[in-house]
Amino acid sequence: MITFWIIAAVMLIAAILCAVVPLMQRESAAGAPRARALSVSLYRREMADADADLRTGALSPDHYASVRSDIEQRVLADTAGAPSPARKSTPGTATRAATCAVLIALFPSAACLLYLKLGEPAALKLNNPLDDSLGVSHDMSAMSVEMMVSRLAFRLRDHAPDSRDAAAWATLARSYTVLERPTDAAAAYAKAVALDPGDAPLRADFADAIASADDGRLAGRASEEIAAALAIDSADPKALALAASAAFDTRDYARAIGYWRRLLATLKADSPDAIRVQKNIDAAVGASAVTVDIRLADGAHVASDAAVIVTARTSDAAASASTNPMNSASAASAASAASAASAVIATGATVPPNTLLAERRLAAGELPTKIVLDDSLAINATDTLSAHQQVVVEARIVSASGANDLTGQGDAKGSENRHADVVIAASSP
Numbered sequence: 001m002i003t004f005w006i007i008a009a010v011m012l013i014a015a016i017l018c019a020v021v022p023l024m025q026r027e028s029a030a031g032a033p034r035a036r037a038l039s040v041s042l043y044r045r046e047m048a049d050a051d052a053d054l055r056t057g058a059l060s061p062d063h064y065a066s067v068r069s070d071i072e073q074r075v076l077a078d079t080a081g082a083p084s085p086a087r088k089s090t091p092g093t094a095t096r097a098a099t100c101a102v103l104i105a106l107f108p109s110a111a112c113l114l115y116l117k118l119g120e121p122a123a124l125k126l127n128n129p130l131d132d133s134l135g136v137s138h139d140m141s142a143m144s145v146e147m148m149v150s151r152l153a154f155r156l157r158d159h160a161p162d163s164r165d166a167a168a169w170a171t172l173a174r175s176y177t178v179l180e181r182p183t184d185a186a187a188a189y190a191k192a193v194a195l196d197p198g199d200a201p202l203r204a205d206f207a208d209a210i211a212s213a214d215d216g217r218l219a220g221r222a223s224e225e226i227a228a229a230l231a232i233d234s235a236d237p238k239a240l241a242l243a244a245s246a247a248f249d250t251r252d253y254a255r256a257i258g259y260w261r262r263l264l265a266t267l268k269a270d271s272p273d274a275i276r277v278q279k280n281i282d283a284a285v286g287a288s289a290v291t292v293d294i295r296l297a298d299g300a301h302v303a304s305d306a307a308v309i310v311t312a313r314t315s316d317a318a319a320s321a322s323t324n325p326m327n328s329a330s331a332a333s334a335a336s337a338a339s340a341a342s343a344v345i346a347t348g349a350t351v352p353p354n355t356l357l358a359e360r361r362l363a364a365g366e367l368p369t370k371i372v373l374d375d376s377l378a379i380n381a382t383d384t385l386s387a388h389q390q391v392v393v394e395a396r397i398v399s400a401s402g403a404n405d406l407t408g409q410g411d412a413k414g415s416e417n418r419h420a421d422v423v424i425a426a427s428s429p
Contacts, residue, residue, distance in 0.1 A: 008111075016107050020100045043075050149175045156191075166196035173209060182212035193225075200233035207242055218246035235266050244280065253288035254389050257281055285375050288386040290418045294395050295368030297425040306364035306399045308424075312373050312385055314355040315392045357385050364397055367424075393420040 050067045053059040059067065152172050156165060173188035189206035196202060207225035211218045218226070223246055229239035244259035260281045267274040290312060296302070358377040362369065373393065375384040385391060 012108055012111055016104055019103050019107070023096045023100050023103075039078055040075070043071055046071050145175070145179065149179065153188075161191075161195060163195045166192045166199070166202070169195065170202055170205070173205070177209065177212070182209055185209045186213045197228075198232060200229045200236040200239060203229040203232070204236055204238040204242060208238070211242075218242060218249060222246075235262070237263055237266055240266070241277075248280075248284060251287075252389065253284045254387050257284045257288070257386050260284070285386045288418065289372050289374035290385060290391065290393060290420055291370065291372050292393055292395070292420045292422060293368070293370050294422045294424065297423050300425055302364045302397050303399045306397050308362050308364050308367065308395055308397055310360045310362070310371060310373065310393065310395045310422075311356060312358040312391045312393050314353055314357065314388055315390050355383065357383060357388065357391060391418075393422060395422045395424055397424055 047068065050059065050064055050071070054061070054064040149172065152168065152175070156168055156172060169188050169192035173185045173192060176182070176185035176188055186206070186209040189202070189209045192202055193199075193206050203225045207218070207222045207229065210220075210222040210225065214220075214222070222242075226239055226242045226246065229236050230243060233239070240259050240263040244256045244263065247253070247256035247259060260277050264274060264277045264281070267277065292310060294308065294310065356379050358373045358375075359379060360371060360373060360377055362371070373385060375386050378384040
């Protein structure tokens, strides 16, 4: 800003000098005699020409007398009409001085008025590296914002609650958020929500403020406000995003994915927000995949042409009630051509039982091995592993020779990055 004013002052002074200096310059004292001498020389030349014409007979004596009389009269007129330097300098100097004074006063005033009318004075307060480096601009701006927020807070608190003040309380809450005062922001949002409880975005902002004041935790009152916002508007973007984050924080990946997919449906494809939401979905899908360790029981043998079919299904009611690992003894059926082992990934959800979700095949010669079951192996793209909190993983050995095999099962418990440990028990050939 200082640089701007220096440049403006220099340009203004230059303009004034260009106008004033020529006006203040006085005539040279030698100027008038030189002008008279020039006039005299011209008249003498005319007289000489007239004399020459008379001698050559080009002019008659009467005509010559008339020309001579005319030249003498012009000489007398010029001599009588030229004022002395002393008489004409005094009024001319005063006039020029007055004109210069008017210009000196007029130029700065006109320049300021034109700048205020056509320029952008507010721009001088922005992007000011010098003041910012000294911390002056930032401090002044912060103080101004604090003062405006304080005035708004006092105005809202000094009169009775009015439903028309909901927007003003929301503005106050957002101002507190900008000033990094989350507790005050949450209190102001509470006032706004009390005056306008049917505003879904407002309740989502309230939930966000509560979480900010509680170290980012979305449980408790924040979760209640998120649910209230979604009850008002099931497609509110911020409420969906907060609900997904809350579910992800509690490792409820299926619900988190569901909320994020609903949010994705409200966003423009390929927008930065849509890309970010898709990355969140991919992370939740990865976290909800099932890692399966498969091995044969000690002493078990299978045919060389046998194949292993690994499936993931929704659990039945009995499996849904089970949240702890359960070990069971194996039972045999002599006429079976397949052997199987299963593990339950249980997290407490109620889903349609025994629905095939994913399947993968591998050769029995690959055992023991570790595989991952995820949504890429889904039988139905609309009903995937990540959409279910509880699944049963089963590994079956299918033998083309039709040998009699025993069956067995193992158990597993669901957790983050779900894991199943499957032991296949089979008879010796």
